[in-house]
Amino acid sequence: MDLESIPGVGEKTARALSDLDDPERALRAGDVATIASAPGITQGRAARIARGAIRREHDDPGGFLATDRAREIYREVLSLLKERTVTAYAAQRVETFYPSPRRSRIEEVQTFARESISREADPAILEALEGVEPLRTPGDVRVRERCLATTDAERYSAAREAIPELSVEVVEDAQGLAELARGYSTVIALDESFAGVTVEGDVQVRPDALETPAEIVPERPLAFFARNRDRITAAIDVHRTAGLADEVDCDLDALEDGLSRLEPDGTVAGDDELDRLTVAADDLDAAVGTAETVANDHLRDAIREEDVTIEGSDLLSLVERGAGVDSLLSRELADEFAAAVAAAREYLIDSLDLDAGEAELARRIFGDEPTFPVERDEDATARLREELVAAKERRAGKLKRELAADLADQRDGARELVRAALELDVELAIARFAEDFGCTMPEFVWDADGGGGSGGSGGDTATNANTGFTIEAGRSPLLDEPLEAIDPVDYEVAGVALLSGVNSGGKTSLLDLTASVVVLAHMGLPVPAERAQLRRFDDLHYHAKTQGTLDAGAFESTVREFADLAQGGEGSLVLVDELESITEPGASAKIIAGILEALHENGATAVFVSHLADEIREMAGFAVTVDGIEAVGLVEGELEVNRSPVKNHLARSTPELIVEKLATEAGTDDSVRANGGTETVSEPQFYDRLLEKFE
Numbered sequence: 001m002d003l004e005s006i007p008g009v010g011e012k013t014a015r016a017l018s019d020l021d022d023p024e025r026a027l028r029a030g031d032v033a034t035i036a037s038a039p040g041i042t043q044g045r046a047a048r049i050a051r052g053a054i055r056r057e058h059d060d061p062g063g064f065l066a067t068d069r070a071r072e073i074y075r076e077v078l079s080l081l082k083e084r085t086v087t088a089y090a091a092q093r094v095e096t097f098y099p100s101p102r103r104s105r106i107e108e109v110q111t112f113a114r115e116s117i118s119r120e121a122d123p124a125i126l127e128a129l130e131g132v133e134p135l136r137t138p139g140d141v142r143v144r145e146r147c148l149a150t151t152d153a154e155r156y157s158a159a160r161e162a163i164p165e166l167s168v169e170v171v172e173d174a175q176g177l178a179e180l181a182r183g184y185s186t187v188i189a190l191d192e193s194f195a196g197v198t199v200e201g202d203v204q205v206r207p208d209a210l211e212t213p214a215e216i217v218p219e220r221p222l223a224f225f226a227r228n229r230d231r232i233t234a235a236i237d238v239h240r241t242a243g244l245a246d247e248v249d250c251d252l253d254a255l256e257d258g259l260s261r262l263e264p265d266g267t268v269a270g271d272d273e274l275d276r277l278t279v280a281a282d283d284l285d286a287a288v289g290t291a292e293t294v295a296n297d298h299l300r301d302a303i304r305e306e307d308v309t310i311e312g313s314d315l316l317s318l319v320e321r322g323a324g325v326d327s328l329l330s331r332e333l334a335d336e337f338a339a340a341v342a343a344a345r346e347y348l349i350d351s352l353d354l355d356a357g358e359a360e361l362a363r364r365i366f367g368d369e370p371t372f373p374v375e376r377d378e379d380a381t382a383r384l385r386e387e388l389v390a391a392k393e394r395r396a397g398k399l400k401r402e403l404a405a406d407l408a409d410q411r412d413g414a415r416e417l418v419r420a421a422l423e424l425d426v427e428l429a430i431a432r433f434a435e436d437f438g439c440t441m442p443e444f445v446w447d448a449d450g451g452g453g454s455g456g457s458g459g460d461t462a463t464n465a466n467t468g469f470t471i472e473a474g475r476s477p478l479l480d481e482p483l484e485a486i487d488p489v490d491y492e493v494a495g496v497a498l499l500s501g502v503n504s505g506g507k508t509s510l511l512d513l514t515a516s517v518v519v520l521a522h523m524g525l526p527v528p529a530e531r532a533q534l535r536r537f538d539d540l541h542y543h544a545k546t547q548g549t550l551d552a553g554a555f556e557s558t559v560r561e562f563a564d565l566a567q568g569g570e571g572s573l574v575l576v577d578e579l580e581s582i583t584e585p586g587a588s589a590k591i592i593a594g595i596l597e598a599l600h601e602n603g604a605t606a607v608f609v610s611h612l613a614d615e616i617r618e619m620a621g622f623a624v625t626v627d628g629i630e631a632v633g634l635v636e637g638e639l640e641v642n643r644s645p646v647k648n649h650l651a652r653s654t655p656e657l658i659v660e661k662l663a664t665e666a667g668t669d670d671s672v673r674a675n676g677g678t679e680t681v682s683e684p685q686f687y688d689r690l691l692e693k694f695e
């Protein structure tokens with residue numbers, strides 16, 4: 001894959017990406033977390049790169065979100081989705097969902113989304129997901145007690161390449177091997193020619209070593225599993241809790257069993273013999289010291305209790321020969337001495353839990369020759385220590401090789417397991433979003449080219465002209481209310497429509513709903529409605545309500561913006577909220593009528609919210625549809641509205657309804673009141689007069 005052909009990826013970024021293990025997979029999978037692990041690439045940039053790769057794959061020209069408000073809607077729905085992810089991975093991954101005008105992209109995500117919404121987001125699964133993170137590559141492993149040896153320069157280079165964890169030494173002959181064996185616990189000779197050579201120490205002849213690195217350096221697979229143990233365990237938990245254990249090609253029980261035998265530092269846990277040897281080697285010095293004390297206490301007590309009778313000649317010879325008390329000991333207290341040494345040996349063997357061979361070495365630490373105080377033999381102690389350490393290493397090596405052999409084949413399975421758990425988080429976020437906002441998958445009415453080609457907005461316009469969008473029982477996800485408190489809204493537009501209605505009737509919310517449905521649908525995701533049908537759009541232009549009258553400069557640029565918009569067309573969806581406030585009402589109506597005409601002629605789909613619908617309709621050179629959000633009545637002085645617009649119906653405005661309300665409250669009064677000789681208009685008459693003007 002030519003990385004530089006991805007939009008937004010230059011030479012430097014392409015170089016950074018090629019540092020990744022498998023950049024193509026990461027890009028194809030939208031794996032933002034992995035992309036962001038390339039040097040110098042932030043998460044935001046990684047998400048843009050992933051989107052760029054998707055755009056290139058689907059030949060997507062981009063630019064669907066054509067205005068600030070359209071981009072805001074996208075960010076808002078995206079953050080609602082993100083809030084429902086558990087892992088940082090999934091939060092980044094959802095950033096790769098973006099509205100695309102390409103049918104192939106929409107359908108690709110739709111397949112994923114359909115599967116997603118069938119999932120049940122059980123709280124136990126969400127909890128289990130908390131421990132899942134992308135797998136880490138272990139740091140460099142160095143093993144110092146083992147080395148490789150060869151006589152051959154070429155094999156030397158191959159060995160360094162294949163097994164960088166060990167040092168590789170060049171030797172001339174068996175003599176060289178013997179020297180190495182003195183410095184390393186294990187020497188692995190790579191040359192066949194060494195077969196049968198006997199050298200002191202642990203020297204193995206393994207011509208196949210480079211092909212079986214996991215046997216030679218079991219530390220390699222173990223380091224991978226040790227570094228990722230908690231993440232893999234969490235992923236196992238996720239699969240079990242979600243009942244998905246059968247969906248992955250991985251033996252969860254075997255993997256779990258292997259992981260349970262692994263310590264975080266890559267050593268093997270749970271082996272009694274290794275534990276015994278480790279403790280014995282570590283505690284040897286302290287135990288020998290205590291054994292000395294045991295012997296001496298014993299002997300001291302014995303001496304204290306003893307009445308030693310010594311003949312004068314003996315005493316004389318002792319004094320004359322300068323003999324120490326030792327010879328007296330051996331003669332008079334031989335039994336006590338033997339008992340004291342036996343106690344010391346027994347203590348040492350018991351406390352270190354030594355086996356028969358080790359016990360034999362341990363006995364030599366305390367000699368049979370009587371002395372007082374009893375002292376250890378340092379050489380014998382060192383020999384026992386060497387034996388314990390060597391046995392410990394042999395045992396640890398054997399266990400590592402066994403565990404590595406058990407786990408080595410599970411590496412791919414573990415990777416898949418973690419990947420699947422992370423993807424499940426994305427799926428569950430979509431499922432929860434769909435559940436929380438009452439969503440369904442939208443139905444697209446595809447045009448002939450489906451937006452799949454490079455020709456842009458070609459296609460079967462005849463089909464599209466009659467298909468804008470239809471929303472049934474839609475609830476805007478941007479309303480800050482619980483789902484139950486939101487009135488479901490139906491709305492359908494084909495071509496260009498004006499939307500009139502009472503103040504606070506929900507016109508802006510309806511535009512937000514429409515924009516959310518259209519953006520989510522083009523992302524390939526479920527939309528917040530009981531049913532939604534729409535055509536494929538090329539772009540969405542959503543203009544929020546303009547605050548206050550614009551000055552001449554701002555007005556000019558706004559009109560220019562609309563001139564641009566009027567050029568485009570057939571595949572555009574244009575949503576505009578109360579544009580009239582940009583200038584005085586009469587002029588506004590004319591401008592809006594002009595824009596609508598252009599959009600109508602171009603075949604665009606548009607909804608313009610306006611309080612000037614009537615005036616605009618009169619000025620427009622075509623029969624523009626006017627829909628209305630109506631007040632159905634007054635409840636405790638408040639207008640109650642039907643939030644679904646009535647088609648082809650100009651809704652009465654709020655002031656009119658208020659006057660009507662006042663007129664009803666005042667009742668009728670035909671009498672003419674005299675006031676200082678002149679006749680005045682009564683209150684009911686005044687309201688009636690106002691009402692007539694509204695007709």
Ligand SMILES: Nc1ncnc2c1ncn2[C@@H]1O[C@H](COP(=O)(O)OP(=O)(O)OP(=O)(O)O)[C@@H](O)[C@H]1O
Nearest residue numbers: 485486487489502503504505506507508509510643
């Ligand atoms: N479908 C709905 N269900 C429940 N409440 C809604 C709904 N639509 C809108 N509302 C409520 O009505 C309020 C006003 O809505 P909105 O701003 O969309 O009305 P509007 O017609 O655009 O008002 P204006 O004419 O003042 O611009 C919202 O803040 C929201 O609380």
